[in-house]
Amino acid sequence: MGAFLAAVAAGYESLPKQLRAIARYVETNRARMVVTRITDVAAACAVQPSAVTRFAQRFGFSGYSELQALFRKAFSDGAAPGASYTERIRTMMAEGELQSSPGGITRQLLLANQGALEECALHLDDSALGRAVSLLHDAEHIYVVGVRRSLPAAAYLTYLLEHTAKRVQLVSGLGGTFAGQMRAIGKKDLLVAVSFAPYGKETRFCVRVAEGRGARVLSLTDSAMSPIARAATVTLLVKEASAFSFRSLTNTMCLSQGLFIALASRLELDLDQAVDQGAID
Structure with missing residues:
Protein backbone atom coordinates (compact mmCIF):
# COMPACT_ATOMS: atom_id res chain seq x y z
CA MET A 1 0.00 0.00 0.00
CA GLY A 2 2.91 2.32 0.68
CA ALA A 3 4.00 2.16 -2.96
CA PHE A 4 0.48 3.01 -4.11
CA LEU A 5 0.20 6.03 -1.78
CA ALA A 6 3.66 7.21 -2.86
CA ALA A 7 2.58 6.99 -6.50
CA VAL A 8 -0.58 8.98 -5.73
CA ALA A 9 1.44 11.68 -3.98
CA ALA A 10 3.97 11.85 -6.82
CA GLY A 11 1.26 12.18 -9.46
CA TYR A 12 -1.09 14.40 -7.47
CA GLU A 13 -0.31 17.66 -9.27
CA SER A 14 -1.09 16.16 -12.67
CA LEU A 15 -4.48 14.77 -11.63
CA PRO A 16 -7.74 16.42 -12.74
CA LYS A 17 -9.65 18.25 -10.01
CA GLN A 18 -12.11 15.40 -9.38
CA LEU A 19 -9.36 12.81 -9.08
CA ARG A 20 -7.45 15.08 -6.69
CA ALA A 21 -10.45 15.08 -4.37
CA ILE A 22 -10.53 11.28 -4.47
CA ALA A 23 -6.79 11.08 -3.84
CA ARG A 24 -7.12 13.25 -0.74
CA TYR A 25 -10.02 11.14 0.54
CA VAL A 26 -8.25 7.82 -0.02
CA GLU A 27 -5.03 9.04 1.60
CA THR A 28 -6.71 10.43 4.70
CA ASN A 29 -9.27 7.63 5.17
CA ARG A 30 -7.14 4.52 4.80
CA ALA A 31 -8.85 2.59 7.60
CA ARG A 32 -12.32 3.39 6.23
CA MET A 33 -11.38 2.22 2.73
CA VAL A 34 -11.61 -1.35 3.98
CA VAL A 35 -15.41 -1.16 4.15
CA THR A 36 -16.37 2.00 2.25
CA ARG A 37 -18.52 1.48 -0.85
CA ILE A 38 -17.68 3.19 -4.12
CA THR A 39 -20.87 5.25 -3.85
CA ASP A 40 -19.82 6.48 -0.39
CA VAL A 41 -16.41 7.56 -1.70
CA ALA A 42 -18.07 9.34 -4.60
CA ALA A 43 -20.53 11.13 -2.31
CA ALA A 44 -17.77 12.23 0.08
CA CYS A 45 -15.79 13.66 -2.83
CA ALA A 46 -18.81 15.16 -4.64
CA VAL A 47 -18.09 13.16 -7.79
CA GLN A 48 -19.75 10.37 -9.75
CA PRO A 49 -18.83 6.71 -9.02
CA SER A 50 -17.33 6.53 -12.50
CA ALA A 51 -14.71 9.07 -11.39
CA VAL A 52 -13.69 6.74 -8.54
CA THR A 53 -13.29 3.94 -11.08
CA ARG A 54 -11.15 6.20 -13.30
CA PHE A 55 -9.01 7.04 -10.29
CA ALA A 56 -8.39 3.36 -9.58
CA GLN A 57 -7.57 2.66 -13.21
CA ARG A 58 -5.23 5.65 -13.31
CA PHE A 59 -3.01 3.82 -10.84
CA GLY A 60 -3.09 0.42 -12.48
CA PHE A 61 -6.16 -1.22 -10.92
CA SER A 62 -8.95 -2.79 -12.93
CA GLY A 63 -11.51 -0.90 -10.86
CA TYR A 64 -12.55 0.11 -7.37
CA SER A 65 -12.91 -3.47 -6.09
CA GLU A 66 -9.27 -4.25 -6.83
CA LEU A 67 -8.17 -0.99 -5.21
CA GLN A 68 -10.21 -1.76 -2.11
CA ALA A 69 -8.68 -5.23 -1.97
CA LEU A 70 -5.27 -3.56 -1.54
CA PHE A 71 -6.51 -1.79 1.59
CA ARG A 72 -8.23 -4.90 2.91
CA LYS A 73 -5.04 -6.92 2.56
CA ALA A 74 -3.00 -4.24 4.35
CA PHE A 75 -5.43 -4.06 7.25
CA SER A 76 -6.29 -7.75 7.57
CA ASP A 77 -5.47 -9.97 10.53
CA GLY A 78 -5.55 -7.14 13.05
CA ALA A 79 -3.19 -4.88 11.11
CA ALA A 80 -5.25 -1.81 12.01
CA HIS A 123 2.37 3.15 9.95
CA LEU A 124 5.50 4.92 11.19
CA ASP A 125 7.93 5.55 8.33
CA ASP A 126 11.36 4.69 9.76
CA SER A 127 13.16 5.79 6.62
CA ALA A 128 11.52 9.23 6.63
CA LEU A 129 12.25 9.58 10.35
CA GLY A 130 15.91 8.85 9.75
CA ARG A 131 16.08 11.46 6.99
CA ALA A 132 14.28 13.97 9.23
CA VAL A 133 16.84 13.51 12.00
CA SER A 134 19.63 13.99 9.46
CA LEU A 135 18.07 17.27 8.35
CA LEU A 136 17.94 18.47 11.95
CA HIS A 137 21.51 17.32 12.55
CA ASP A 138 22.95 19.03 9.48
CA ALA A 139 21.08 22.34 9.73
CA GLU A 140 22.98 25.41 10.86
CA HIS A 141 19.82 27.18 11.97
CA ILE A 142 16.45 25.53 12.60
CA TYR A 143 13.26 27.54 12.12
CA VAL A 144 10.00 26.04 13.41
CA VAL A 145 6.58 27.29 12.38
CA GLY A 146 3.01 26.27 13.22
CA VAL A 147 -0.06 28.42 13.64
CA ARG A 148 -3.39 28.09 15.46
CA ARG A 149 -4.00 24.39 16.22
CA SER A 150 -0.40 23.52 15.24
CA LEU A 151 1.20 26.21 17.42
CA PRO A 152 1.45 24.09 20.62
CA ALA A 153 3.31 21.34 18.73
CA ALA A 154 5.66 23.85 17.06
CA ALA A 155 6.36 25.56 20.38
CA TYR A 156 7.03 22.23 22.11
CA LEU A 157 9.40 21.04 19.40
CA THR A 158 11.25 24.37 19.62
CA TYR A 159 11.52 23.95 23.39
CA LEU A 160 12.97 20.47 22.99
CA LEU A 161 15.48 21.47 20.31
CA GLU A 162 16.68 24.36 22.47
CA HIS A 163 18.25 21.72 24.74
CA THR A 164 20.82 21.06 22.02
CA ALA A 165 23.56 23.42 20.86
CA LYS A 166 21.59 24.09 17.69
CA ARG A 167 20.37 27.58 16.86
CA VAL A 168 16.60 27.25 17.01
CA GLN A 169 13.89 29.83 16.43
CA LEU A 170 10.12 29.64 16.73
CA VAL A 171 8.61 31.65 13.88
CA SER A 172 5.77 33.10 15.90
CA GLY A 173 4.88 35.95 13.57
CA LEU A 174 4.18 38.12 16.60
CA GLY A 175 2.70 41.38 15.37
CA GLY A 176 2.56 40.07 11.81
CA THR A 177 6.33 39.63 11.52
CA PHE A 178 6.49 36.30 9.64
CA ALA A 179 8.38 37.86 6.71
CA GLY A 180 10.88 39.53 9.03
CA GLN A 181 11.52 36.40 11.05
CA MET A 182 12.08 34.36 7.88
CA ARG A 183 14.28 36.93 6.17
CA ALA A 184 17.62 35.42 7.20
CA ILE A 185 16.90 31.78 6.30
CA GLY A 186 19.48 30.37 3.91
CA LYS A 187 20.62 27.27 2.05
CA LYS A 188 22.24 25.66 5.10
CA ASP A 189 19.15 26.13 7.26
CA LEU A 190 16.02 24.07 7.89
CA LEU A 191 12.38 25.03 8.26
CA VAL A 192 10.24 22.62 10.28
CA ALA A 193 6.62 23.27 9.25
CA VAL A 194 3.80 21.81 11.34
CA SER A 195 0.43 22.12 9.63
CA PHE A 196 -2.83 20.21 9.26
CA ALA A 197 -5.92 20.75 7.13
CA PRO A 198 -6.91 23.41 6.20
CA TYR A 199 -3.19 24.37 6.33
CA GLY A 200 -2.48 27.83 7.72
CA LYS A 201 -1.67 30.46 5.12
CA GLU A 202 1.12 31.80 7.33
CA THR A 203 2.83 28.40 7.42
CA ARG A 204 2.43 28.05 3.66
CA PHE A 205 4.03 31.48 3.28
CA CYS A 206 7.01 30.44 5.38
CA VAL A 207 7.43 27.27 3.32
CA ARG A 208 7.45 29.33 0.10
CA VAL A 209 10.08 31.65 1.54
CA ALA A 210 12.27 28.74 2.64
CA GLU A 211 11.87 27.06 -0.73
CA GLY A 212 12.76 30.29 -2.54
CA ARG A 213 15.90 30.73 -0.44
CA GLY A 214 17.07 27.18 -1.08
CA ALA A 215 16.55 26.05 2.51
CA ARG A 216 15.40 22.54 3.29
CA VAL A 217 11.91 21.89 4.64
CA LEU A 218 10.77 19.20 7.07
CA SER A 219 6.97 18.96 7.17
CA LEU A 220 4.81 17.40 9.87
CA THR A 221 1.39 17.15 8.27
CA ASP A 222 -1.61 14.91 7.74
CA SER A 223 -1.46 14.22 4.01
CA ALA A 224 1.19 13.60 1.38
CA MET A 225 -0.98 15.77 -0.89
CA SER A 226 -0.96 18.79 1.43
CA PRO A 227 0.74 21.99 0.17
CA ILE A 228 3.21 21.64 3.05
CA ALA A 229 4.22 18.12 2.00
CA ARG A 230 4.53 18.86 -1.70
CA ALA A 231 7.23 21.47 -1.09
CA ALA A 232 9.09 19.51 1.62
CA THR A 233 12.46 17.81 1.50
CA VAL A 234 11.12 15.22 3.96
CA THR A 235 7.55 14.70 5.13
CA LEU A 236 6.40 12.95 8.30
CA LEU A 237 2.72 12.03 8.10
CA VAL A 238 0.74 12.32 11.33
CA LYS A 239 -2.85 11.16 11.71
CA GLU A 240 -4.51 12.39 14.88
CA ALA A 241 -7.57 11.25 16.79
CA SER A 242 -10.80 13.19 16.61
CA ALA A 243 -13.62 13.20 19.15
CA PHE A 244 -16.40 15.75 19.68
CA SER A 245 -15.04 17.47 16.52
CA PHE A 246 -11.87 18.16 18.49
CA ARG A 247 -8.64 16.99 16.86
CA SER A 248 -5.86 15.91 19.16
CA LEU A 249 -2.11 16.62 19.00
CA THR A 250 -1.02 13.51 20.91
CA ASN A 251 0.77 11.82 18.01
CA THR A 252 2.45 15.04 16.92
CA MET A 253 3.80 15.61 20.43
CA CYS A 254 5.11 12.02 20.58
CA LEU A 255 6.73 12.45 17.19
CA SER A 256 8.41 15.65 18.39
CA GLN A 257 9.83 13.82 21.38
CA GLY A 258 11.06 11.02 19.13
CA LEU A 259 12.80 13.47 16.80
CA PHE A 260 14.51 15.21 19.71
CA ILE A 261 15.70 12.03 21.42
CA ALA A 262 16.99 10.62 18.13
CA LEU A 263 18.80 13.90 17.40
CA ALA A 264 20.25 13.99 20.91
CA SER A 265 21.56 10.46 20.37
CA ARG A 266 23.13 11.50 17.05
CA LEU A 267 24.76 14.47 18.77
CA GLU A 268 25.88 12.19 21.62
CA LEU A 269 24.08 14.51 23.99
CA ASP A 270 23.83 13.30 27.59
CA LEU A 271 20.32 14.35 28.57
CA ASP A 272 21.18 13.99 32.24
CA GLN A 273 24.15 16.34 32.01
CA ALA A 274 23.38 18.70 29.13
CA VAL A 275 20.75 20.70 30.99
CA ASP A 276 19.97 21.55 34.56
CA GLN A 277 18.21 18.90 36.60
CA GLY A 278 14.55 18.59 35.71
CA ALA A 279 14.73 21.02 32.79
CA ILE A 280 13.25 18.63 30.25
CA ASP A 281 9.61 17.92 31.05
Whole structure:
Protein backbone atom coordinates (compact mmCIF):
# COMPACT_ATOMS: atom_id res chain seq x y z
CA MET A 1 0.00 0.00 0.00
CA GLY A 2 2.91 2.32 0.68
CA ALA A 3 4.00 2.16 -2.96
CA PHE A 4 0.48 3.01 -4.11
CA LEU A 5 0.20 6.03 -1.78
CA ALA A 6 3.66 7.21 -2.86
CA ALA A 7 2.58 6.99 -6.50
CA VAL A 8 -0.58 8.98 -5.73
CA ALA A 9 1.44 11.68 -3.98
CA ALA A 10 3.97 11.85 -6.82
CA GLY A 11 1.26 12.18 -9.46
CA TYR A 12 -1.09 14.40 -7.47
CA GLU A 13 -0.31 17.66 -9.27
CA SER A 14 -1.09 16.16 -12.67
CA LEU A 15 -4.48 14.77 -11.63
CA PRO A 16 -7.74 16.42 -12.74
CA LYS A 17 -9.65 18.25 -10.01
CA GLN A 18 -12.11 15.40 -9.38
CA LEU A 19 -9.36 12.81 -9.08
CA ARG A 20 -7.45 15.08 -6.69
CA ALA A 21 -10.45 15.08 -4.37
CA ILE A 22 -10.53 11.28 -4.47
CA ALA A 23 -6.79 11.08 -3.84
CA ARG A 24 -7.12 13.25 -0.74
CA TYR A 25 -10.02 11.14 0.54
CA VAL A 26 -8.25 7.82 -0.02
CA GLU A 27 -5.03 9.04 1.60
CA THR A 28 -6.71 10.43 4.70
CA ASN A 29 -9.27 7.63 5.17
CA ARG A 30 -7.14 4.52 4.80
CA ALA A 31 -8.85 2.59 7.60
CA ARG A 32 -12.32 3.39 6.23
CA MET A 33 -11.38 2.22 2.73
CA VAL A 34 -11.61 -1.35 3.98
CA VAL A 35 -15.41 -1.16 4.15
CA THR A 36 -16.37 2.00 2.25
CA ARG A 37 -18.52 1.48 -0.85
CA ILE A 38 -17.68 3.19 -4.12
CA THR A 39 -20.87 5.25 -3.85
CA ASP A 40 -19.82 6.48 -0.39
CA VAL A 41 -16.41 7.56 -1.70
CA ALA A 42 -18.07 9.34 -4.60
CA ALA A 43 -20.53 11.13 -2.31
CA ALA A 44 -17.77 12.23 0.08
CA CYS A 45 -15.79 13.66 -2.83
CA ALA A 46 -18.81 15.16 -4.64
CA VAL A 47 -18.09 13.16 -7.79
CA GLN A 48 -19.75 10.37 -9.75
CA PRO A 49 -18.83 6.71 -9.02
CA SER A 50 -17.33 6.53 -12.50
CA ALA A 51 -14.71 9.07 -11.39
CA VAL A 52 -13.69 6.74 -8.54
CA THR A 53 -13.29 3.94 -11.08
CA ARG A 54 -11.15 6.20 -13.30
CA PHE A 55 -9.01 7.04 -10.29
CA ALA A 56 -8.39 3.36 -9.58
CA GLN A 57 -7.57 2.66 -13.21
CA ARG A 58 -5.23 5.65 -13.31
CA PHE A 59 -3.01 3.82 -10.84
CA GLY A 60 -3.09 0.42 -12.48
CA PHE A 61 -6.16 -1.22 -10.92
CA SER A 62 -8.95 -2.79 -12.93
CA GLY A 63 -11.51 -0.90 -10.86
CA TYR A 64 -12.55 0.11 -7.37
CA SER A 65 -12.91 -3.47 -6.09
CA GLU A 66 -9.27 -4.25 -6.83
CA LEU A 67 -8.17 -0.99 -5.21
CA GLN A 68 -10.21 -1.76 -2.11
CA ALA A 69 -8.68 -5.23 -1.97
CA LEU A 70 -5.27 -3.56 -1.54
CA PHE A 71 -6.51 -1.79 1.59
CA ARG A 72 -8.23 -4.90 2.91
CA LYS A 73 -5.04 -6.92 2.56
CA ALA A 74 -3.00 -4.24 4.35
CA PHE A 75 -5.43 -4.06 7.25
CA SER A 76 -6.29 -7.75 7.57
CA ASP A 77 -5.47 -9.97 10.53
CA GLY A 78 -5.55 -7.14 13.05
CA ALA A 79 -3.19 -4.88 11.11
CA ALA A 80 -5.25 -1.81 12.01
CA PRO A 81 -5.84 -1.80 15.75
CA GLY A 82 -6.97 1.81 15.54
CA ALA A 83 -10.08 0.74 13.66
CA SER A 84 -11.12 -1.61 16.47
CA TYR A 85 -10.79 1.22 18.98
CA THR A 86 -12.99 3.40 16.79
CA GLU A 87 -15.63 0.68 16.72
CA ARG A 88 -15.33 0.29 20.48
CA ILE A 89 -16.00 3.98 20.99
CA ARG A 90 -19.01 3.89 18.69
CA THR A 91 -20.40 0.83 20.44
CA MET A 92 -19.98 2.40 23.87
CA MET A 93 -21.72 5.56 22.68
CA ALA A 94 -24.59 3.57 21.17
CA GLU A 95 -25.01 1.64 24.41
CA GLY A 96 -24.94 4.80 26.48
CA GLU A 97 -21.70 3.94 28.26
CA LEU A 98 -20.14 7.26 27.25
CA GLN A 99 -22.39 9.97 28.57
CA SER A 100 -21.93 13.70 28.49
CA SER A 101 -20.41 13.70 31.98
CA PRO A 102 -16.81 14.96 32.39
CA GLY A 103 -15.62 11.41 33.03
CA GLY A 104 -17.41 10.02 29.98
CA ILE A 105 -16.13 12.78 27.75
CA THR A 106 -12.55 12.33 28.98
CA ARG A 107 -12.70 8.55 28.52
CA GLN A 108 -13.92 8.97 24.96
CA LEU A 109 -11.02 11.31 24.22
CA LEU A 110 -8.55 8.89 25.82
CA LEU A 111 -9.91 5.93 23.86
CA ALA A 112 -9.73 7.86 20.60
CA ASN A 113 -6.12 8.84 21.28
CA GLN A 114 -5.22 5.30 22.28
CA GLY A 115 -6.43 4.02 18.93
CA ALA A 116 -4.66 6.79 17.04
CA LEU A 117 -1.38 6.04 18.82
CA GLU A 118 -1.66 2.36 17.87
CA GLU A 119 -2.29 3.22 14.25
CA CYS A 120 0.53 5.79 14.19
CA ALA A 121 2.99 3.21 15.51
CA LEU A 122 1.83 0.75 12.85
CA HIS A 123 2.37 3.15 9.95
CA LEU A 124 5.50 4.92 11.19
CA ASP A 125 7.93 5.55 8.33
CA ASP A 126 11.36 4.69 9.76
CA SER A 127 13.16 5.79 6.62
CA ALA A 128 11.52 9.23 6.63
CA LEU A 129 12.25 9.58 10.35
CA GLY A 130 15.91 8.85 9.75
CA ARG A 131 16.08 11.46 6.99
CA ALA A 132 14.28 13.97 9.23
CA VAL A 133 16.84 13.51 12.00
CA SER A 134 19.63 13.99 9.46
CA LEU A 135 18.07 17.27 8.35
CA LEU A 136 17.94 18.47 11.95
CA HIS A 137 21.51 17.32 12.55
CA ASP A 138 22.95 19.03 9.48
CA ALA A 139 21.08 22.34 9.73
CA GLU A 140 22.98 25.41 10.86
CA HIS A 141 19.82 27.18 11.97
CA ILE A 142 16.45 25.53 12.60
CA TYR A 143 13.26 27.54 12.12
CA VAL A 144 10.00 26.04 13.41
CA VAL A 145 6.58 27.29 12.38
CA GLY A 146 3.01 26.27 13.22
CA VAL A 147 -0.06 28.42 13.64
CA ARG A 148 -3.39 28.09 15.46
CA ARG A 149 -4.00 24.39 16.22
CA SER A 150 -0.40 23.52 15.24
CA LEU A 151 1.20 26.21 17.42
CA PRO A 152 1.45 24.09 20.62
CA ALA A 153 3.31 21.34 18.73
CA ALA A 154 5.66 23.85 17.06
CA ALA A 155 6.36 25.56 20.38
CA TYR A 156 7.03 22.23 22.11
CA LEU A 157 9.40 21.04 19.40
CA THR A 158 11.25 24.37 19.62
CA TYR A 159 11.52 23.95 23.39
CA LEU A 160 12.97 20.47 22.99
CA LEU A 161 15.48 21.47 20.31
CA GLU A 162 16.68 24.36 22.47
CA HIS A 163 18.25 21.72 24.74
CA THR A 164 20.82 21.06 22.02
CA ALA A 165 23.56 23.42 20.86
CA LYS A 166 21.59 24.09 17.69
CA ARG A 167 20.37 27.58 16.86
CA VAL A 168 16.60 27.25 17.01
CA GLN A 169 13.89 29.83 16.43
CA LEU A 170 10.12 29.64 16.73
CA VAL A 171 8.61 31.65 13.88
CA SER A 172 5.77 33.10 15.90
CA GLY A 173 4.88 35.95 13.57
CA LEU A 174 4.18 38.12 16.60
CA GLY A 175 2.70 41.38 15.37
CA GLY A 176 2.56 40.07 11.81
CA THR A 177 6.33 39.63 11.52
CA PHE A 178 6.49 36.30 9.64
CA ALA A 179 8.38 37.86 6.71
CA GLY A 180 10.88 39.53 9.03
CA GLN A 181 11.52 36.40 11.05
CA MET A 182 12.08 34.36 7.88
CA ARG A 183 14.28 36.93 6.17
CA ALA A 184 17.62 35.42 7.20
CA ILE A 185 16.90 31.78 6.30
CA GLY A 186 19.48 30.37 3.91
CA LYS A 187 20.62 27.27 2.05
CA LYS A 188 22.24 25.66 5.10
CA ASP A 189 19.15 26.13 7.26
CA LEU A 190 16.02 24.07 7.89
CA LEU A 191 12.38 25.03 8.26
CA VAL A 192 10.24 22.62 10.28
CA ALA A 193 6.62 23.27 9.25
CA VAL A 194 3.80 21.81 11.34
CA SER A 195 0.43 22.12 9.63
CA PHE A 196 -2.83 20.21 9.26
CA ALA A 197 -5.92 20.75 7.13
CA PRO A 198 -6.91 23.41 6.20
CA TYR A 199 -3.19 24.37 6.33
CA GLY A 200 -2.48 27.83 7.72
CA LYS A 201 -1.67 30.46 5.12
CA GLU A 202 1.12 31.80 7.33
CA THR A 203 2.83 28.40 7.42
CA ARG A 204 2.43 28.05 3.66
CA PHE A 205 4.03 31.48 3.28
CA CYS A 206 7.01 30.44 5.38
CA VAL A 207 7.43 27.27 3.32
CA ARG A 208 7.45 29.33 0.10
CA VAL A 209 10.08 31.65 1.54
CA ALA A 210 12.27 28.74 2.64
CA GLU A 211 11.87 27.06 -0.73
CA GLY A 212 12.76 30.29 -2.54
CA ARG A 213 15.90 30.73 -0.44
CA GLY A 214 17.07 27.18 -1.08
CA ALA A 215 16.55 26.05 2.51
CA ARG A 216 15.40 22.54 3.29
CA VAL A 217 11.91 21.89 4.64
CA LEU A 218 10.77 19.20 7.07
CA SER A 219 6.97 18.96 7.17
CA LEU A 220 4.81 17.40 9.87
CA THR A 221 1.39 17.15 8.27
CA ASP A 222 -1.61 14.91 7.74
CA SER A 223 -1.46 14.22 4.01
CA ALA A 224 1.19 13.60 1.38
CA MET A 225 -0.98 15.77 -0.89
CA SER A 226 -0.96 18.79 1.43
CA PRO A 227 0.74 21.99 0.17
CA ILE A 228 3.21 21.64 3.05
CA ALA A 229 4.22 18.12 2.00
CA ARG A 230 4.53 18.86 -1.70
CA ALA A 231 7.23 21.47 -1.09
CA ALA A 232 9.09 19.51 1.62
CA THR A 233 12.46 17.81 1.50
CA VAL A 234 11.12 15.22 3.96
CA THR A 235 7.55 14.70 5.13
CA LEU A 236 6.40 12.95 8.30
CA LEU A 237 2.72 12.03 8.10
CA VAL A 238 0.74 12.32 11.33
CA LYS A 239 -2.85 11.16 11.71
CA GLU A 240 -4.51 12.39 14.88
CA ALA A 241 -7.57 11.25 16.79
CA SER A 242 -10.80 13.19 16.61
CA ALA A 243 -13.62 13.20 19.15
CA PHE A 244 -16.40 15.75 19.68
CA SER A 245 -15.04 17.47 16.52
CA PHE A 246 -11.87 18.16 18.49
CA ARG A 247 -8.64 16.99 16.86
CA SER A 248 -5.86 15.91 19.16
CA LEU A 249 -2.11 16.62 19.00
CA THR A 250 -1.02 13.51 20.91
CA ASN A 251 0.77 11.82 18.01
CA THR A 252 2.45 15.04 16.92
CA MET A 253 3.80 15.61 20.43
CA CYS A 254 5.11 12.02 20.58
CA LEU A 255 6.73 12.45 17.19
CA SER A 256 8.41 15.65 18.39
CA GLN A 257 9.83 13.82 21.38
CA GLY A 258 11.06 11.02 19.13
CA LEU A 259 12.80 13.47 16.80
CA PHE A 260 14.51 15.21 19.71
CA ILE A 261 15.70 12.03 21.42
CA ALA A 262 16.99 10.62 18.13
CA LEU A 263 18.80 13.90 17.40
CA ALA A 264 20.25 13.99 20.91
CA SER A 265 21.56 10.46 20.37
CA ARG A 266 23.13 11.50 17.05
CA LEU A 267 24.76 14.47 18.77
CA GLU A 268 25.88 12.19 21.62
CA LEU A 269 24.08 14.51 23.99
CA ASP A 270 23.83 13.30 27.59
CA LEU A 271 20.32 14.35 28.57
CA ASP A 272 21.18 13.99 32.24
CA GLN A 273 24.15 16.34 32.01
CA ALA A 274 23.38 18.70 29.13
CA VAL A 275 20.75 20.70 30.99
CA ASP A 276 19.97 21.55 34.56
CA GLN A 277 18.21 18.90 36.60
CA GLY A 278 14.55 18.59 35.71
CA ALA A 279 14.73 21.02 32.79
CA ILE A 280 13.25 18.63 30.25
CA ASP A 281 9.61 17.92 31.05
